[in-house]
Amino acid sequence: MKYCRFASTDGPQFGLIETVAGVQQITQTMTGGVLPDFSKAKKISLQPLSSAKLLYPVEPSKIVCVGRNYSEHAKELGNEIPKEPLIFLKPPSSLISPGEKIVRPRRFSQRVEFEGELTVVIGKRCRNLEPNDDVHPYIFGYTAANDVTARDLQKKDPQWTRAKGFDTFCPVGPIVTDEIDPWKGVRVESRVNGEVKQSESTLAFIFPVDIVLRFISQVMTLLPGDLVLTGTPAGVGPLVAGDEVTISIEGIGAMSNPVVDGD
Ligand code: MG
Numbered sequence: 644m645k646y647c648r649f650a651s652t653d654g655p656q657f658g659l660i661e662t663v664a665g666v667q668q669i670t671q672t673m674t675g676g677v678l679p680d681f682s683k684a685k686k687i688s689l690q691p692l693s694s695a696k697l698l699y700p701v702e703p704s705k706i707v708c709v710g711r712n713y714s715e716h717a718k719e720l721g722n723e724i725p726k727e728p729l730i731f732l733k734p735p736s737s738l739i740s741p742g743e744k745i746v747r748p749r750r751f752s753q754r755v756e757f758e759g760e761l762t763v764v765i766g767k768r769c770r771n772l773e774p775n776d777d778v779h780p781y782i783f784g785y786t787a788a789n790d791v792t793a794r795d796l797q798k799k800d801p802q803w804t805r806a807k808g809f810d811t812f813c814p815v816g817p818i819v820t821d822e823i824d825p826w827k828g829v830r831v832e833s834r835v836n837g838e839v840k841q842s843e844s845t846l847a848f849i850f851p852v853d854i855v856l857r858f859i860s861q862v863m864t865l866l867p868g869d870l871v872l873t874g875t876p877a878g879v880g881p882l883v884a885g886d887e888v889t890i891s892i893e894g895i896g897a898m899s900n901p902v903v904d905g906d
Contacts, residue, residue, distance in 0.1 A: 644784070645820045646679050649695040659684060660692055660818060667692040677702065677868035678766065678783055692818075698740045699815040700786055701764055701868045706733040706813060707859050708760075708790055710803075712874025713847050719877050728850045728858045731803050733790070733872075737813040741898040745791055746811045746905035747884065752793035755882050755902075758875035759833035759841050759890040762788040763852060764819050769865040772857040781856060781865070784819040785829075787892045788872050789900065791882075814890070815870065816898045823894035825852050831876055834889040843876030 645660040647669065657679035658669035668691055671684035678701065710729040711717040717724050739745070747755045766783030791813065797806035823829050825845040833841035845851075850858070855873060859865060882888055884904040891897040 644681070645818050645822065646681070646700070646784075647692065647695065647816075647818045648698045648700045650698055655698055657684075658690070658695065663689055669695060678764075697742070697817050699738045700819045701815075701870065703735055703869045704866045705863075706735060706737070706870045706872065707863075707865070708733055708807070708872040709850065709855055709874040712849050712855075713843060713876045714849055715843070715847070715877035716875055716879065719879070724849060728855050730859060730862070731807060733807050733813050736810055737808055739811050739814050739900065741814065741816040741900070743814065743900060744811065745789075745814065745882065745888070745900050745902045746809070747882065747902065748793065748809050748906070749904050750906050751805070751809075752796055754793065754795040756792050756794045756879050757833055757835065757840070757882055757888045757890075758790035758792055758879055759831050759892075760788050760790050760872040760875050761825060761829060761831050761845055761892055762786045762815065763856070763871040763873065765865045765869040765871065766867055768867065769856065769860050772860040774857065776857065778853045778856045782821070782852075783867070784821040785823055785825070785892075785895060786815055786819045787817070787831075787890045787895050787898050788870065789814045789833075789888065789890050789898070790872050790875060794881075814898060814900045817896050820894055825873070830893045832891045833878065834891070835880070835882065835886050840880055841876045841878035845873070847876065848873065
């Protein structure tokens with residue numbers, strides 16, 4: 644199953660995506676709810692996915708992120724390989740949709756960087772998972788996110804709330820799919836102005852998705868629609884006004900956002 648959330652004259656809608664005649668099309672739509680249930684959907688005349696104004700695909704109660712989950716990335720920032728998952732939060736107010744502007748907060752930061760990340764969409768309330776519990780029933784699907792980071796503030800502040808939390812610092816999309824398997828390897832790539840900056844398989848995770856979800860669920864209850872960003876590969880770097888940053892993940896597609904300067 645693949646779905647998107649898109650803007651329409653009736654407000655945001657969920658759309659089921661199917662390939663018809665070799666083209667990705669929205670074939671059914673529904674409104675309401677945190678996550679779509681296409682058994683209650685209505686069939687529509689086909690609309691090509693490429694013509695839809697895509698929105699971030701879910702409105703989460705929280706966004707949980709894993710830091711330093713690829714060893715080459717931990718090393719490039721001079722950090723040790725963590726012995727257990729390192730987690731932090733981004734506020735839902737940082738979410739933006741594919742195509743929306745990432746705004747650099749110039750008064751506070753002179754160094755804003757991209758971080759492309761495979762992202763889990765939680766499908767079911769999840770609390771206190773034990774080591775033998777299967778995590779698959781709790782996963783609705785996967786999408787892509789850019790964990791935009793004010794690197795200078797991350798180095799300066801003991802807590803990362805500012806560095807990770809500015810408005811526009813969490814582009815998510817373009818779609819959600821349950822047809823990929825991070826345990827078998829999914830390629831995560833980031834490009835700035837078309838040039839590849841990050842390219843790594845999720846096989847390089849230090850902590851795979853099952854370990855991450857169990858770890859988080861021991862701390863906080865994960866709710867349907869919550870997002871879990873799984874960490875970024877090596878190759879992070881700065882963004883300046885005028886750049887276009889694209890996160891692409893095999894089976895999910897590509898999400899591009901322009902970068903502008905704010906106050
Ligand atoms: Mg990150």
